[in-house]
Amino acid sequence: MTSTSIHGMWSSRLAFILAATGSAVGLGNIWRFPYVAGQNGGGAFVLVYVLCVALIGVPIMIAEIMLGRRGRQSPINTMRALASAQGASSAWQLLGWMGILAGFLILSFYSVVAGWTLAYIFRAAGGGFTGLDAEQSNAIFLALVADPERLLAWHTIFMGMVMMVVARGVASGLEQAVRFLMPALFLLLLVMVVYAAQAGDFQAGLSYLFKPDFGQLLEGGGDAILSAMGQAFFSLSLGMGAIMIYGSYLSSQASISQNVAIIAVMDTLVALLAGLAIFPIVFAYGLEPGEGPGLIFHTLPVAFGQMPGGQFFGLLFFVLLMFAAWTSAISLLEPIVAWLVEHRSISRVRAAVWAGVTVWLLGIACLLSLNVWSGLTLFDKGILDLFDYVTANVLLPLGGLLIAIFAGWVLKTTVSRDELGATNGQLLYQLWRLLVRFIAPAAVVLVFLNAIGLI
Numbered sequence: 001m002t003s004t005s006i007h008g009m010w011s012s013r014l015a016f017i018l019a020a021t022g023s024a025v026g027l028g029n030i031w032r033f034p035y036v037a038g039q040n041g042g043g044a045f046v047l048v049y050v051l052c053v054a055l056i057g058v059p060i061m062i063a064e065i066m067l068g069r070r071g072r073q074s075p076i077n078t079m080r081a082l083a084s085a086q087g088a089s090s091a092w093q094l095l096g097w098m099g100i101l102a103g104f105l106i107l108s109f110y111s112v113v114a115g116w117t118l119a120y121i122f123r124a125a126g127g128g129f130t131g132l133d134a135e136q137s138n139a140i141f142l143a144l145v146a147d148p149e150r151l152l153a154w155h156t157i158f159m160g161m162v163m164m165v166v167a168r169g170v171a172s173g174l175e176q177a178v179r180f181l182m183p184a185l186f187l188l189l190l191v192m193v194v195y196a197a198q199a200g201d202f203q204a205g206l207s208y209l210f211k212p213d214f215g216q217l218l219e220g221g222g223d224a225i226l227s228a229m230g231q232a233f234f235s236l237s238l239g240m241g242a243i244m245i246y247g248s249y250l251s252s253q254a255s256i257s258q259n260v261a262i263i264a265v266m267d268t269l270v271a272l273l274a275g276l277a278i279f280p281i282v283f284a285y286g287l288e289p290g291e292g293p294g295l296i297f298h299t300l301p302v303a304f305g306q307m308p309g310g311q312f313f314g315l316l317f318f319v320l321l322m323f324a325a326w327t328s329a330i331s332l333l334e335p336i337v338a339w340l341v342e343h344r345s346i347s348r349v350r351a352a353v354w355a356g357v358t359v360w361l362l363g364i365a366c367l368l369s370l371n372v373w374s375g376l377t378l379f380d381k382g383i384l385d386l387f388d389y390v391t392a393n394v395l396l397p398l399g400g401l402l403i404a405i406f407a408g409w410v411l412k413t414t415v416s417r418d419e420l421g422a423t424n425g426q427l428l429y430q431l432w433r434l435l436v437r438f439i440a441p442a443a444v445v446l447v448f449l450n451a452i453g454l455i
């Protein structure tokens with residue numbers, strides 16, 4: 001197997017951690033986590049989510065990075081090459097294809113939501129949140145999503161930004177951005193939590209997030225548990241090849257497991273901090289935790305409107321959220337672009353434009369589902385909600401399941417030991433094997449069966 005990728009390499013181990021954390025930390029942590037936690041009753045959901053991160057997410061992330069680094073190509077070709085090297089069926093490349101599909105679908109709605117963030121940057125800068133009450137804040141959000149032209153403009157700008165970076169190659173450019181922005185986002189979230197602790201109903205927020213009420217969880221049938229697992233996959237960027245392709249740019253010397261530990265902890269911390277910043281405000285203002293995808297766009301402007309320096313903090317918050325979304329979106333497009341470059345031997349620029357325009361078109365369907373096409377529903381969900389639900393709760397866990405099976409059962413132990421720099425008897429390696437061979441696949445299958453009511 002080769003030791004470098006034709007698409008470029010990270011300049012250092014730090015660069016990889018930054019890029020992978022940039023992929024993981026995004027709208028999934030700050031927009032999706034609070035709203036899905038709110039829809040599923042809080043505490044018990046959060047507990048199941050954290051368990052899923054530790055027992056399913058971490059071992060699968062190690063596996064996904066390992067496969068990427070071993071294959072050093074786009075996920076489709078990596079799976080094809082690895083399968084043939086193990087004498088396994090070439091059908092394993094389907095995993096890569098599923099990832100491409102998931103990438104298209106996720107990025108199409110992701111970009112629309114990132115567009116909301118862009119819109120809010122300008123509103124915050126213009127002092128648009130000052131003195132806002134909950135009702136006015138809601139009206140602002142509803143007016144935005146009811147306006148297809150504004151949504152289209154922001155969606156177009158965001159996709160343009162994503163294509164620009166991917167066209168230039170992710171290994172350059174991305175690094176600098178993430179190095180400063182990630183710590184800044186972290187700090188600002190801390191400021192928000194401190195504000196929420198003083199001005200919001202912190203007690204209620206804390207117990208909502210951390211006091212598990214299993215009655216609530218069970219009431220939702222298996223769906224709440226499936227949503228917690230789906231959120232873990234979504235938030236860690238697992239199961240669709242994003243982390244795999246980032247792994248393919250990682251040097252052979254770097255330790256995969258150490259990096260994964262750092263990335264998973266940071267990602268989970270950011271999600272929990274976001275929850276701690278938002279729910280105290282939700283309860284202090286009598287808002288509805290389960291209101292859905294508008295939650296942070298409805299809640300936070302009220303906080304910014306009341307807090308001292310709120311115009312500045314609000315602006316900073318939405319700018320940082322936009323950057324977080326940007327670095328995640330880049331990783332969603334990258335596997336598709338790498339595959340186009342390999343398969344069609346076209347330039348990176350052309351590949352980025354083709355893939356980006358396809359996503360952009362799908363995104364138009366998503367944004368229209370919020371207004372003009374709002375009557376068009378399947379399983380009671382509009383297009384945007386459907387893409388969100390199906391990718392996180394079905395496609396990503398399914399991709400993760402296949403990754404675990406491949407890494408645990410198909411890949412020879414000599415290969416995984418070599419990639420993980422382990423000796424056979426080593427405890428951590430054995431623990432990883434146990435998780436990736438038995439625990440993680442069994443958990444994913446059980447959660448699926450439970451959700452469709454079979455157990």
Ligand code: PHE
Binds near residue numbers: 025026233236238
């Ligand atoms: N992890 C990203 C987030 O939390 C979203 C993402 C999902 C990115 C899947 C890549 C792959 O926002």
